[in-house]
Amino acid sequence: MPSDDKNKKVLGIKIDVDTYHGMKNGVPRLLNILGNYDIKSTFFLSIGPDASGRAILQLIKNPRFLKKMVRTNAVGLYGLRTALYGTLLPSPMIALSFPEIVQEILSQGHEVQFHAWDHRRWQDEVHTRSTQWIRDWFEKGIRGFAELTGQTPSAFGAPAWAIDDRVMEILKDYRFDYLSCTRARKPFIHEKIGVVEIPSDLPCFEEVGVPEGITSVTSILKDGDMHVLPVHAEVEGGIWSSPFIELIEQIKNTGYRFTTLSEIRKLLPVDKLAVRKYRMELLPGRSVPCAV
Numbered sequence: 001m002p003s004d005d006k007n008k009k010v011l012g013i014k015i016d017v018d019t020y021h022g023m024k025n026g027v028p029r030l031l032n033i034l035g036n037y038d039i040k041s042t043f044f045l046s047i048g049p050d051a052s053g054r055a056i057l058q059l060i061k062n063p064r065f066l067k068k069m070v071r072t073n074a075v076g077l078y079g080l081r082t083a084l085y086g087t088l089l090p091s092p093m094i095a096l097s098f099p100e101i102v103q104e105i106l107s108q109g110h111e112v113q114f115h116a117w118d119h120r121r122w123q124d125e126v127h128t129r130s131t132q133w134i135r136d137w138f139e140k141g142i143r144g145f146a147e148l149t150g151q152t153p154s155a156f157g158a159p160a161w162a163i164d165d166r167v168m169e170i171l172k173d174y175r176f177d178y179l180s181c182t183r184a185r186k187p188f189i190h191e192k193i194g195v196v197e198i199p200s201d202l203p204c205f206e207e208v209g210v211p212e213g214i215t216s217v218t219s220i221l222k223d224g225d226m227h228v229l230p231v232h233a234e235v236e237g238g239i240w241s242s243p244f245i246e247l248i249e250q251i252k253n254t255g256y257r258f259t260t261l262s263e264i265r266k267l268l269p270v271d272k273l274a275v276r277k278y279r280m281e282l283l284p285g286r287s288v289p290c291a292v
């Protein structure tokens with residue numbers, strides 16, 4: 001990543017909230033942890049229905065997903081109820097059920113951005129749904145975001161880092177200030193739409209497990225550059241909150257400065273970034289390809 005002094009040793013934490021359980025329990029826990037270390041982060045919120053139970057269908061269809069569920073102890077991570085939402089139990093709304101938690105995130109000085117309307121359905125179905133379905137998904141999500149925050153989001157982070165050309169075309173209309181839709185190694189400009197991409201370039205616990213996650217993140221950070229760590233409210237705000245705290249302490253000790261993704265957006269030398277198209281790639285520890 002860029003090498004100006006102000007861009008040295010900068011870490012953004014991108015917190016994705018994917019489920020009702022993560023919003024209700026994970027976010028307050030993460031707020032507590034971040035508050036203790038005086039760290040400001042960016043929360044990407046899922047606004048609408050939690051259809052996580054539909055993952056069970058995926059489990060039947062995709063053996064790599066089954067491996068991931070077992071390795072990450074998915075039922076332990078997300079809870080049994082979460083596994084049934086959208087199948088045997090109705091889907092509860094995620095951020096829309098907790099306006100007071102959204103206010104709490106903002107009042108503690110964190111950034112809030114748009115992650116999803118229906119996270120699970122995007123993840124499973126975005127590539128097969130119609131363009132109109134994608135448009136409606138954005139309309140509902142951004143309307144809900146505005147209800148909760150009183151403003152429109154200035155960034156979008158695609159669920160499961162899944163995008164395609166139709167999504168990019170729609171994103172153009174929303175004039176986002178930046179996107180965080182990929183797992184690329186370096187920030188770049190999305191060709192055709194001209195929007196800055198701030199990728200999550202570090203691995204997440206969910207992919208590599210613990211303690212491997214701590215070792216691999218701290219070893220990458222030795223380069224002293226600018227990085228973004230992907231975190232999930234359900235995971236680092238749940239059963240893996242202790243290793244997350246340990247990781248923060250280790251990073252703090254190396255002199256890194258924590259900041260929001262919009263601050264990183266301001267620090268980036270936009271005229272020096274590569275302009276290119278995203279690619280889809282299957283990353284280690286993931287069940288389906290991600291944009292890079």
Ligand SMILES: [Zn+2]
Pocket residue numbers: 016017018115119158159160
């Ligand atoms: Zn997500």
